[in-house]
Amino acid sequence: MPAERLDKLLASTGRWSRSEVKRMVREGRVLADGRIAASAEDKYDASAAELRVDGEAVRLSRYAYVMLHKPAGVLSATEDGKGRTVLDLLPAEYRKRGLFPVGRLDKDTEGLLLLTDDGALAHELLSPKKHVDKLYYVRVDGALDDGDREAFERGMTLGDGLRCLPAGLEIVSSGACSEALVTLREGKFHQIKRMFASRGKPVLYLKRLVMGGLRLDEGLAPGTWRELTPEELKSLK
Numbered sequence: 001m002p003a004e005r006l007d008k009l010l011a012s013t014g015r016w017s018r019s020e021v022k023r024m025v026r027e028g029r030v031l032a033d034g035r036i037a038a039s040a041e042d043k044y045d046a047s048a049a050e051l052r053v054d055g056e057a058v059r060l061s062r063y064a065y066v067m068l069h070k071p072a073g074v075l076s077a078t079e080d081g082k083g084r085t086v087l088d089l090l091p092a093e094y095r096k097r098g099l100f101p102v103g104r105l106d107k108d109t110e111g112l113l114l115l116t117d118d119g120a121l122a123h124e125l126l127s128p129k130k131h132v133d134k135l136y137y138v139r140v141d142g143a144l145d146d147g148d149r150e151a152f153e154r155g156m157t158l159g160d161g162l163r164c165l166p167a168g169l170e171i172v173s174s175g176a177c178s179e180a181l182v183t184l185r186e187g188k189f190h191q192i193k194r195m196f197a198s199r200g201k202p203v204l205y206l207k208r209l210v211m212g213g214l215r216l217d218e219g220l221a222p223g224t225w226r227e228l229t230p231e232e233l234k235s236l237k
Contacts (some may be wrong), residue, residue: 003043006032009060010051014096029054063118064097065233066090067214068187070113071222076104086113089223092158102126103187103211111136111208112216114236115225121236125212131165131185135210136192144171144178151179151199158198162188167195177204 007021013023016024022040024030030037031052032044046060053099068086070076075085078100086094094115102114102122118123125132152169168183178201182192209216213235220226228236 003045005040006030006037006042006044006051007040009044009046009049010053012062012097013058013060014093015058016053024053030057056104063116063121064094064099065118065228066094066099066115066225067123067217067220067228067232067234068113068218068225069220069222070105070110072108072110073106074223075107076101076113081221083107086115090115090225098191102235105208106190106193106206109206109208110222111206112211112214113208114211114228115212125197128186132212133210134187134208134212135185136184137209138180138182138192138196138209139179139205140178140196140201140203140205141176142178142199143176144169144174144180144201148199148201152195156195156198157192162191162194164188164191164195181209 006025007018010016010021010030011018011174021030024038025040027034032042033050046062049060051058051060068089070086073084074089075083077085078087079085086101087099090099098117099115100117100122102116105111105113124130148215149169151170152167155166156164165185167185168181170178170181172181184191192206196203213226214232217226
């Protein structure tokens with residue numbers, strides 16, 4: 001990785017502006033490889049340099065990858081004048097980096113959402129040619145049966161003309177209020193809700209559990225987040 005200016009490296013974290021970095025360097029608050037940084041213009045290799053600000057280690061990476069447990073009532077968008085977005089759930093330094101959600105979940109849908117500033121990875125995950133599997137837990141009003149499972153597996157053409165690729169439907173429980181796991185290879189607008197509605201069994205609750213090789217961390221409560229582990233990132237790529 002080519003060496004870059006110290007002010008650029010620290011500003012890329014989203015925590016400080018370049019002018020703030022220059023001021024901190026002048027004040028002797030920045031350590032680079034164990035020594036007080038002499039100039040904000042000095043260059044360092046982000047993959048090898050050890051940087052500290054006010055004694056705190058600074059993690060440098062070209063891109064950020066965040067797993068969010070999206071709660072209901074929050075929009076999968078970067079900005080909206082009418083309500084909270086998923087970016088409002090992150091610290092300011094992540095918002096400054098320009099993170100965006102990879103794909104979307106409906107406002108009332110919960111579960112796994114990946115946010116990043118890596119446009120190339122986002123394109124790979126969202127490309128229709130890639131058919132990245134997504135697994136959802138769903139609860140519906142009505143008793144699910146083999147007819148529903150077969151309809152999902154065949155692929156469906158809905159009343160409004162929407163053609164849906166074959167999808168997996170694993171019935172977990174069946175009764176007045178049924179539970180199931182749905183595997184999609186696409187993600188059209190309100191698709192799962194529209195598919196179940198066409199079967200006369202409206203969705204009561206929907207939660208995404210898996211996207212490609214990434215599974216929602218069960219330890220994340222709705223509205224909380226963490227960065228991906230190296231193993232998780234490798235599974236996506």
